[in-house]
Amino acid sequence: MAWCEGNGVDYVLGLPTNAVLRADPAIVTAADACATKRAVRQYPVLRNYAETRYGAKTWKCRRRVAARIEASTMGMDIRYVVTSLAEGSAEHIYDTLYCARGRAENLIKLHKAQLASDRTSCRSANANQMRLILHTAAFWLMWRIQQEIPKAAALATAEFATLRLRLLKVAARVIESASRIRIAFASACPDAALFRTIATALRPAPT
Numbered sequence: 122m123a124w125c126e127g128n129g130v131d132y133v134l135g136l137p138t139n140a141v142l143r144a145d146p147a148i149v150t151a152a153d154a155c156a157t158k159r160a161v162r163q164y165p166v167l168r169n170y171a172e173t174r175y176g177a178k179t180w181k182c183r184r185r186v187a188a189r190i191e192a193s194t195m196g197m198d199i200r201y202v203v204t205s206l207a208e209g210s211a212e213h214i215y216d217t218l219y220c221a222r223g224r225a226e227n228l229i230k231l232h233k234a235q236l237a238s239d240r241t242s243c244r245s246a247n248a249n250q251m252r253l254i255l256h257t258a259a260f261w262l263m264w265r266i267q268q269e270i271p272k273a274a275a276l277a278t279a280e281f282a283t284l285r286l287r288l289l290k291v292a293a294r295v296i297e298s299a300s301r302i303r304i305a306f307a308s309a310c311p312d313a314a315l316f317r318t319i320a321t322a323l324r325p326a327p328t
Contacts, residue, residue: 170211187211
């Protein structure tokens with residue numbers, strides 16, 4: 122953090138909880154209000170946000186800390202981030218900026234773990250680069266399929282590995298004619314209707 126500040130680089134970093142933060146008056150007040158409101162209105166989950174100034178023993182100054190407070194039937198969960206940004210609400214700092222970094226990390230994990238993009242063991246750099254291009258093309262295909270799944274469908278939040286097993290690695294009969302390609306699924310295929318919806322959404326517009 123000191124290096125970032127000395128070189129004009131802004132940051133939003135996760136901050137582990139500790140006794141000082143848990144006892145901070147601003148955060149305690151916001152957490153109590155969130156828990157009370159959730160209980161009175163019987164919400165299953167309720168979020169609130171707060172901010173304070175905090176300085177660890179190893180820091181040379183106090184810094185801005187934003188807290189995401191979540192009260193649920195399971196109890197209280199508070200996450201903290203420290204930032205150099207002076208503008209923006211605590212909610213904006215956490216949800217829009219910090220969580221975007223988490224979403225980016227998850228996409229990288231999908232690319233690496235579920236599409237095997239880390240398999241670059243060829244001796245030739247050109248061959249490894251070609252592998253990454255093919256993996257990225259597969260990522261784009263899976264991402265487009267994921268985006269066309271209706272929000273109410275059971276697979277709307279499924280990861281790539283699940284989509285591959287449920288929608289792509291299935292037995293079907295392919296019938297190709299001069300004007301169209303027809304895919305016939307087994308009558309017991311549970312995701313045939315969803316496949317039809319996705320294929321319809323992805324077909325090119327008529328010219």
